[in-house]
Amino acid sequence: MTQTLELVATTRIERTAARRKIDLRPAVFLAPFVVLVALFTYWPLIQLVYLSLFKLNRSGPDRFIGADNFLGVLDNAQFHDAAYNSLIYIFLSIPFKVFLPIPLAVFIWTMGAKLGNFYKAALFLPTLLSFVVVSIVWIWMLNPVMGLFQSVIGPLGLQMPSLLSDVASAIYVIIGVGAWKLIGFNILLYLAGLSAISRDYVEAMRLDGAGDWVVLRRLIVPLLSPTILFVAISTVVFTIQQVFTPIDVMTQGGPLNSTTNLFYLVYQYMFESFNVGYSAAGALLIFLLLGLIIAAKMIWFEKLVHYS
Amino acid sequence: MSKFLLSAVILASSILSAPVNAADPVTINFWHYQNSNREVLTQTIKEFEAANPGVKVQELFKDLTNLATEIQAARMVGRAPDVAQVLARLTIGMVETSNPVPLERGPDKGAFLANVASNFLATGAYKGSTYAVPHSFGTPVVYINRDLFRAAGLDPDKPPRTWQELREQGLQIKQKTGKHAMFVSNGGRDVGPQQMLVNAGANMLSEDFSRATFATPDAIAAMQLWQDMAVVDKSVAVFTERENYSLFMAGQIGMMVTSIASFQGAQRSAKGVFDMGVAHYPTWGEKPRRVPNSGASLMIFSEAPQRRDAAFRFLAYMMKPEVTNRWAVQSGYLPIAPGAKNADIVRAYVAEELRWGVAVAQMDDLVSTARWPGTRVVEIQIVLENMVSALWQGKGRAATLVPAAEKEITRLIAAGAN
Numbered sequence: 054m055t056q057t058l059e060l061v062a063t064t065r066i067e068r069t070a071a072r073r074k075i076d077l078r079p080a081v082f083l084a085p086f087v088v089l090v091a092l093f094t095y096w097p098l099i100q101l102v103y104l105s106l107f108k109l110n111r112s113g114p115d116r117f118i119g120a121d122n123f124l125g126v127l128d129n130a131q132f133h134d135a136a137y138n139s140l141i142y143i144f145l146s147i148p149f150k151v152f153l154p155i156p157l158a159v160f161i162w163t164m165g166a167k168l169g170n171f172y173k174a175a176l177f178l179p180t181l182l183s184f185v186v187v188s189i190v191w192i193w194m195l196n197p198v199m200g201l202f203q204s205v206i207g208p209l210g211l212q213m214p215s216l217l218s219d220v221a222s223a224i225y226v227i228i229g230v231g232a233w234k235l236i237g238f239n240i241l242l243y244l245a246g247l248s249a250i251s252r253d254y255v256e257a258m259r260l261d262g263a264g265d266w267v268v269l270r271r272l273i274v275p276l277l278s279p280t281i282l283f284v285a286i287s288t289v290v291f292t293i294q295q296v297f298t299p300i301d302v303m304t305q306g307g308p309l310n311s312t313t314n315l316f317y318l319v320y321q322y323m324f325e326s327f328n329v330g331y332s333a334a335g336a337l338l339i340f341l342l343l344g345l346i347i348a349a350k351m352i353w354f355e356k357l358v359h360y361s
Numbered sequence: 362m363s364k365f366l367l368s369a370v371i372l373a374s375s376i377l378s379a380p381v382n383a384a385d386p387v388t389i390n391f392w393h394y395q396n397s398n399r400e401v402l403t404q405t406i407k408e409f410e411a412a413n414p415g416v417k418v419q420e421l422f423k424d425l426t427n428l429a430t431e432i433q434a435a436r437m438v439g440r441a442p443d444v445a446q447v448l449a450r451l452t453i454g455m456v457e458t459s460n461p462v463p464l465e466r467g468p469d470k471g472a473f474l475a476n477v478a479s480n481f482l483a484t485g486a487y488k489g490s491t492y493a494v495p496h497s498f499g500t501p502v503v504y505i506n507r508d509l510f511r512a513a514g515l516d517p518d519k520p521p522r523t524w525q526e527l528r529e530q531g532l533q534i535k536q537k538t539g540k541h542a543m544f545v546s547n548g549g550r551d552v553g554p555q556q557m558l559v560n561a562g563a564n565m566l567s568e569d570f571s572r573a574t575f576a577t578p579d580a581i582a583a584m585q586l587w588q589d590m591a592v593v594d595k596s597v598a599v600f601t602e603r604e605n606y607s608l609f610m611a612g613q614i615g616m617m618v619t620s621i622a623s624f625q626g627a628q629r630s631a632k633g634v635f636d637m638g639v640a641h642y643p644t645w646g647e648k649p650r651r652v653p654n655s656g657a658s659l660m661i662f663s664e665a666p667q668r669r670d671a672a673f674r675f676l677a678y679m680m681k682p683e684v685t686n687r688w689a690v691q692s693g694y695l696p697i698a699p700g701a702k703n704a705d706i707v708r709a710y711v712a713e714e715l716r717w718g719v720a721v722a723q724m725d726d727l728v729s730t731a732r733w734p735g736t737r738v739v740e741i742q743i744v745l746e747n748m749v750s751a752l753w754q755g756k757g758r759a760a761t762l763v764p765a766a767e768k769e770i771t772r773l774i775a776a777g778a779n
Contacts (some may be wrong), residue, residue: 109437125776128776129740130769131740131743192601192603192604196600196604196607196608197600198541198600198608198613199608199611199613215599215600217600217601217604218599218600218601218604219754220754302603303601303603304601305550305602306743307601307746307747307750308747308750308754309747309750309751309754309756310743310747321739322739323430324426324427324430325426325427325430325738325739326430326736326737326738326739326740327429327430327433327434327454327458327736328736328737328739331736
């Protein structure tokens with residue numbers, strides 16, 4: 054009897070395995086997306102590698118120039134400034150965009166529905182505004198002669214510094230504007246993560262005498278860690294893209310290259326100089342830089358993430 | 362199914378290969394960045410089409426920032442416009458990358474070029490050929506807030522004649538009114554500094570376009586004067602370009618140094634805010650005024666002979682003195698025809714609008730803007746922009762910063778030539 058049952062079970066497993074082998078449905082469903090990703094992501098990536106290694110020629114075949122485009126990009130003070138600024142944008146954005154939204158989201162989570170929804174809406178509102186509009190509004194608020202802040206501090210005999218034209222401060226203005234605009238979006242992501250945490254756990258910890266800090270550190274942060282990892286990675290990937298608009302509208306990369314970044318430099322190579330080779334090389338370097346940072350984060354943070 | 366496909370292919374190919382009727386007009390594409398003057402331009406095009414029934418002009422507005430890049434990309438895939446506006450300072454780059462047609466190869470062998478003043482025409486010349494004709498040219502002038510001049514105890518009818526006088530008057534404005542005296546528009550990163558350097562007697566580039574040559578003693582002294590105004594006198598508004606323009610238009614800055622191309626817009630913005638005047642670009646001491654142009658030229662990129670002929674007809678029409686003079690009067694750009702100052706329409710408008718007449722009087726002082734060669738143009742422009750920013754912010758003396766910028770630009774020219 055036992056042998057018969059084992060035989061039946063084995064046969065079923067083999068049939069299931071065989072059926073799995075020939076089941077093309079997942080592949081069919083995935084095919085449109087695979088084709089789109091291949092067409093609009095991987096094919097351009099291959100083209101990018103090609104363009105970075107060749108010099109385009111309008112009247113003949115393109116000329117292979119090896120690493121010349123990369124060497125040209127790297128041997129440029131503007132690139133060095135842009136690379137340094139890119140790291141500043143990324144790493145200074147993390148406290149504002151990754152860490153600061155956590156307590157804000159927890160506060161909202163602990164509130165009642167009505168008050169919580171009000172704060173959610175209020176904090177999310179800047180995310181809905183156009184970055185161009187936001188940049189122009191901030192230019193006017195910070196204007197050292199007739200801006201909003203000057204009109205507040207002027208009667209006190211104080212003078213608003215020219216933050217956007219000062220090398221020492223311009224980049225921090227752009228980081229601040231970017232964080233102000235996007236903090237609400239990350240709060241929503243954290244609230245989505247928090248909604249998966251049962252409040253019973255909090256109650257249980259309270260009964261054991263745990264205070265707010267202990268609940269946050271021992272319960273909420275560990276259970277929220279997958280969301281934190283996601284927010285951290287998306288912040289790294291998107292920050293140098295998101296600041297493109299404020300850079301272009303507010304400073305055009307100046308003063309003295311203090312606000313430019315790799316993304317803006319690649320744009321200038323391509324759309325202001327039509328230097329296709331340099332822009333392709335620069336874009337690949339960005340790809341590698343972001344890849345390295347994300348890989349490091351994954352290796353480092355993955356150990357700290359609790360998926361259950 | 363296959364029969365259907367075959368029929369469709371045959372039908373499509375028959376449509377595509379249908380012979381063009383000789384009586385059909387040739388349509389040429391014209392890319393430009395004229396937004397506020399588009400109506401005037403469109404009217405000129407209509408008049409051309411009425412006079413040339415065999416040619417239709419499809420005009421297309423493009424954003425100035427990316428216009429040159431779009432032309433180069435379009436050229437690479439064989440879809441370049443027949444005629445396009447290109448910033449004069451990008452002329453050589455376009456010749457090197459996009460194969461424009463030398464204008465002496467037209468049906469009239471370039472005879473229409475005689476309708477352009479020689480100092481203007483020089484901006485389109487390269488290696489013995491002319492590739493571009495001026496169209497929307499500006500010259501730098503000083504816009505003056507006459508109310509602030511009066512408030513500072515200055516006579517607005519006696520604006521600064523030289524840069525040295527401008528510094529003195531600027532200091533007086535700063536001391537008497539507490540407001541900034543001046544800002545210099547960078548004019549797209551490098552135009553503002555170029556104008557100051559060339560006006561002080563320097564040439565931006567060597568004759569063979571292989572190196573920068575602007576670090577002359579006078580040019581360094583001119584840059585030092587700018588720095589002293591900013592750092593010592595604190596009379597220069599060292600804000601972003603956008604902030605500076607808005608502040609001037611709000612009556613918060615005494616003088617704005619920028620192109621006459623801004624005249625119509627500035628006039629509209631200043632109305633009801635302050636009494637605006639226009640003065641000549643100051644000379645460097647007693648040296649004669651020498652100001653590089655700003656603005657755009659027209660170039661031809663057509664490959665097909667029929668379209669190329671049509672493009673030449675269009676360009677020849679656009680260069681007729683009566684057309685260029687009227688365009689100048691209606692748009693505010695500089696007239697470009699030889700002796701345009703004496704044309705009735707120009708004289709009449711100068712009599713009516715004396716402020717625009719200041720720019721017309723500077724026509725003979727115009728020299729070609731620096732036309733950077735190679736593929737590192739933006740980086741070169743940024744080097745000049747950064748040089749001026751460093752001066753304004755007191756990061757170093759002109760004697761150090763100007764030669765360093767010259768050296769770096771020479772290096773970029775060499776690197777961009779490979």
